[in-house]
Amino acid sequence: MSSETESSLELSSSFCLRIFKIIVIGDSGVGKTCLTHRLWSGRFPEKSEATIGVDFREKVLEVEGEWIKIQMWDTAGQERYRKSMVQHYYRGAHAIFYVYDVTDERSFQSLPVWIEECRRHSRGHDVPSVLVGNKCDLHGASRVSGDVARKFAELHGMPFFQTSAKNPQVSDNPEDILAMVAQRLKNQKPLALNPPLGTEDLCAPNTEKRGACGC
Numbered sequence: 249m250s251s252e253t254e255s256s257l258e259l260s261s262s263f264c265l266r267i268f269k270i271i272v273i274g275d276s277g278v279g280k281t282c283l284t285h286r287l288w289s290g291r292f293p294e295k296s297e298a299t300i301g302v303d304f305r306e307k308v309l310e311v312e313g314e315w316i317k318i319q320m321w322d323t324a325g326q327e328r329y330r331k332s333m334v335q336h337y338y339r340g341a342h343a344i345f346y347v348y349d350v351t352d353e354r355s356f357q358s359l360p361v362w363i364e365e366c367r368r369h370s371r372g373h374d375v376p377s378v379l380v381g382n383k384c385d386l387h388g389a390s391r392v393s394g395d396v397a398r399k400f401a402e403l404h405g406m407p408f409f410q411t412s413a414k415n416p417q418v419s420d421n422p423e424d425i426l427a428m429v430a431q432r433l434k435n436q437k438p439l440a441l442n443p444p445l446g447t448e449d450l451c452a453p454n455t456e457k458r459g460a461c462g463c
């Protein structure tokens with residue numbers, strides 16, 4: 249067990265933490281797994297395979313003097329690996345990272361489909377979202393225009409970031425994006441905005457974690 253996970257569990261058991269579920273959504277291959285890996289381990293994974301179903305990670309962050317727990321759900325982009333899981337992804341989600349690949353126009357064109365899927369599953373709740381263009385380190389490759397993406401984000405009421413899981417120095421740092429989202433979630437008290445059912449379901453992936461949610 250990593251020291252980060254250990255200290256996270258210690259904090260969970262000794263404090264009554266608010267828990268926030270963030271889901272990472274987007275086409276297969278845009279870099280969702282690499283981004284979450286970067287956020288959780290500070291590294292870019294050498295090998296990344298298609299996600300099957302969902303990968304679930306959590307960590308405890310201090311935001312303006314309050315410890316909160318962030319659960320990040322790295323979802324499968326491929327239809328065949330996600331279809332039985334879709335409603336679990338969205339249930340109780342407090343925030344969504346919509347990710348596209350800045351070198352892959354199709355992944356940007358798919359965004360309305362992902363947004364529509366979220367609307368269908370979030371039962372009328374307005375889930376705070378951010379738009380993240382990944383793979384900004386790939387210079388020279390044909391790119392989705394940042395201006396077009398920014399306008400799209402504005403239209404949908406989302407902050408917009410361009411980043412690179414591989415080389416965060418060239419762009420917005422993924423950790424800063426997560427810090428901004430965590431701060432926004434903390435200040436909006438989203439647990440009160442979502443139905444109690446969602447809060448219960450945050451515990452579903454791992455019964456060991458149920459104690460941390462029970463307060």
Ligand SMILES: Nc1nc2c(ncn2[C@@H]2O[C@H](COP(=O)(O)OP(=O)(O)OP(=O)(O)O)[C@@H](O)[C@H]2O)c(=O)[nH]1
Pocket residue numbers: 274275276277278279280281282283296297298299300323324325326382383384385386411412413414415
């Ligand atoms: N150059 C570059 N490559 C990246 C970056 N992020 C991811 N990749 C590469 O893109 C490929 C797909 O990355 P994943 O993180 O597995 O993509 P995913 O969106 O999780 O894919 P699914 O699990 O199928 O939904 C891998 O070969 C990664 O090495 C990045 O920031 N820059």
